[in-house]
Amino acid sequence: MRQHERRTERLDAAVLAQGGRCFWCGQAFGRLVAPTVDHVVPRAKGGPSWAENEVAACRRCNGERGQRSPVEWLEECVRRGWPADAAALAAVLDRLDAAIDVHGGQRRARPYLRSQRRRLARTR
Template identity: 50%
Template structure:
């Protein structure tokens, strides 16, 4: 599977190269270092999300911890409610790509 063999720092670098050097959820920039950056799964693994790069985004540790296992749609709504500025368009785009990858490779049936 794409990215499955990559170490975490490289997976994080891929997500940042794709989506920008900011938290996917609160849009806080990772300005000086990536110490506060972590890999978050769009669809939580617990809900059937695959460990593929298509399911990974860069999130700050605060968002990652606060989110828990909330679905991406519910967590996006909560971020907006908390006054953050996540991009709904980017999320929709990422989810479409994820679903395309799942349809292509199969094997994941529990993704919401």
């Protein structure tokens, strides 16, 4: 299977798991709002391109978030009045941490991920 096909399948699975809505703002995906892959732990911070680190986000959220940390962007979404879900973010971070324990590697992502989990625990 080619890399592009796997990426498309992961995005489709994320959209399905999220009920067809953006992970951050809750906007429904449709003809005018296309889903994009958002890496919860950004690739620039060592985040892997694994299903455990990917959520479906609308282009607006993905673009505006940029390289902001997931907890920082969650706080911004709440400030804007969007239905961002801290428990869902915690579940993604936990799932990624468990996947890293199983697969190994991700030397750069580990400390970043753990700091985000601590910061999220303080905000909840």
